Amino acid sequence: MQQHETVIVLDFGGQYNQLIARRVRENNVYCEIYSYKTDPAVIRAKNPKGIIFTGGPNSVYLEDSPSCDPEIFTWGVPILGICYGSQLMMHLLGGKVTRAPEREYGKTEVFVDTSSKLFEGVSPSTICWMSHNDYIEQAAPGFKITAHTANCPVAAMEDTNRGLYAVQFHPEVLHTAEGKKMLHNFVYNVCGCAGDWKMDSFVESNVKALREQIGDGKVLCALSGGVDSSVLAAMLAKAVGKQLTCVFVDHGLLRKNEKEEVCAVFGPGNPNFDINFICVDARARYFSKLAGVTEPERKRKIIGEEFIRVFEEEAKKIGHVDFLAQGTIYPDVVESGLGGESTVIKSHHNVGGLPDHVDFKALVEPLRNLFKDEVRQAGRELGLPEYIVSRQPFPGPGLAIRIIGEVTPEKVAIVQDADAIWREEIAKAGLAGEISQYYAALTNMHSVGVMGDERTYDYAVALRAVTTTDFMTAESYNVPWDVLGTVTSRIVNEVKHVNRVFYDCTGKPPATIEME
Ligand code: GLN
Numbered sequence: 001m002q003q004h005e006t007v008i009v010l011d012f013g014g015q016y017n018q019l020i021a022r023r024v025r026e027n028n029v030y031c032e033i034y035s036y037k038t039d040p041a042v043i044r045a046k047n048p049k050g051i052i053f054t055g056g057p058n059s060v061y062l063e064d065s066p067s068c069d070p071e072i073f074t075w076g077v078p079i080l081g082i083c084y085g086s087q088l089m090m091h092l093l094g095g096k097v098t099r100a101p102e103r104e105y106g107k108t109e110v111f112v113d114t115s116s117k118l119f120e121g122v123s124p125s126t127i128c129w130m131s132h133n134d135y136i137e138q139a140a141p142g143f144k145i146t147a148h149t150a151n152c153p154v155a156a157m158e159d160t161n162r163g164l165y166a167v168q169f170h171p172e173v174l175h176t177a178e179g180k181k182m183l184h185n186f187v188y189n190v191c192g193c194a195g196d197w198k199m200d201s202f203v204e205s206n207v208k209a210l211r212e213q214i215g216d217g218k219v220l221c222a223l224s225g226g227v228d229s230s231v232l233a234a235m236l237a238k239a240v241g242k243q244l245t246c247v248f249v250d251h252g253l254l255r256k257n258e259k260e261e262v263c264a265v266f267g268p269g270n271p272n273f274d275i276n277f278i279c280v281d282a283r284a285r286y287f288s289k290l291a292g293v294t295e296p297e298r299k300r301k302i303i304g305e306e307f308i309r310v311f312e313e314e315a316k317k318i319g320h321v322d323f324l325a326q327g328t329i330y331p332d333v334v335e336s337g338l339g340g341e342s343t344v345i346k347s348h349h350n351v352g353g354l355p356d357h358v359d360f361k362a363l364v365e366p367l368r369n370l371f372k373d374e375v376r377q378a379g380r381e382l383g384l385p386e387y388i389v390s391r392q393p394f395p396g397p398g399l400a401i402r403i404i405g406e407v408t409p410e411k412v413a414i415v416q417d418a419d420a421i422w423r424e425e426i427a428k429a430g431l432a433g434e435i436s437q438y439y440a441a442l443t444n445m446h447s448v449g450v451m452g453d454e455r456t457y458d459y460a461v462a463l464r465a466v467t468t469t470d471f472m473t474a475e476s477y478n479v480p481w482d483v484l485g486t487v488t489s490r491i492v493n494e495v496k497h498v499n500r501v502f503y504d505c506t507g508k509p510p511a512t513i514e515m516e
Helices: 017-026 040-045 070-074 084-092 179-190 199-214 227-243 258-266 283-290 296-318 330-335 372-381 398-402 409-428 481-494
Strands: 006-011 030-035 050-053 079-082 096-112 125-138 144-148 156-159 164-167 219-223 244-250 276-281 323-325 362-364 437-451 454-467 498-503
Touching: 006 017, 017 030, 017 179, 017 330, 040 070, 050 084, 050 179, 070 084, 079 084, 084 096, 084 125, 084 156, 084 164, 164 179, 199 227, 199 362, 199 372, 219 227, 219 296, 227 244, 227 258, 227 323, 227 372, 244 258, 244 296, 258 276, 276 296, 283 296, 296 398, 398 409, 398 437, 409 437, 409 454, 409 481, 437 498, 454 481, 481 498
Parallel strands: 006 030, 006 050, 050 079, 079 164, 219 244, 219 323, 244 276, 323 362, 454 498
Antiparallel strands: 096 125, 096 144, 144 156, 156 164, 437 454
């Protein structure tokens, strides 16, 4: 792959490490995250245009706190320290960091020196996000103070001769009103980047790289219809066409029309992608495996295992393949502990893990360096329709975990219809872009109602809509009452066996985003 200008985020355990990298990339500059423990030679070999030190939970003046070799300050590579990163820079270069008399947390007014390259175009008084207990009592020799707050005498500092910049606040979070501008200023004004990271060139160079890697080999790809696997399939299709076989498993737990949508894009007769496409109708075997099962973990397990089994059977029919494609994306890489410093949050696998018995030579993971929004952008470049690239996250076990209790074809049909109405009305109300995830679920509850003067005893549907930035925590979205009213009356009128609709007001924690 062609070498891009690169900015490195050196991770000291901050919560926002991925956010920093995303913000840099939004400025068309490629950015990668490395743990502070990484051998400096590795970082240097990347030939970075700039380095950003992240925040972190520790205190620099304590023994055993994360640190780095001060050599890094002599490389002539511009460095921006953020929060812990700024404190570390001061600590290592002869400044003084101590416990602050009062911690500073939340949106804070910061007075900045707009003659600094970092603050070009920023208002002299600007709102920034603070989150610290320690403070810089004294900047290191050679540094000029370029910002302060009411409580914090050194909120930003710089030594322009050495290209070293530091800010106590967090420019990467949206609560810092002009943070985007500051990061833009850092990568362009300070690091001198030209901005060569663009999705169209990424797609083009990656397609070329895939062709070289794959040669005339055969590739197998499990297509779920989600964003990542669809973009993966599209990219491979573009690169190697008929050498690619996509297996799509219809387990009967998909959203309404989802199978048709996937088949229209990738299936036989589609206008865009000339590949081998296999759609396995596994509905009956899934439903028989799930009959009588009510325990959520058990349901998930059965579905995951069955997926592998179906996939293996199909793979066996195809025979030997050279490559297995995986839709791993950059957050998966970072979260499985390979990229940054954040502890292992989850070990990543697509739909229940890698099949054991598929005979292949190597993995291809062309999306490994992309954030989710970049994956979507790449999908658009590849000509995928908007209803695929802007799809919400959908769990591997599908609607099975949105049906409390036993899963049956009848219950799936109810959820599919209710969910389709909910999605349609959210889109109509113009709310789709504001809500991170929304769906309808089937509670396992029957209750009494009255319809057409007749007593009914039917199901209750639950509606859910949440906003979140990272899916680790979430808040219930405040859907306007009239939208809820419209959806409720449409669901009870149009979906048979539903006589009641609930709205889920719970956040995560204490609830989860999905029901099971
Ligand atoms: N732990 C340091 C402090 O309390 C840095 C905090 C941070 O990076 N957010 O000041």
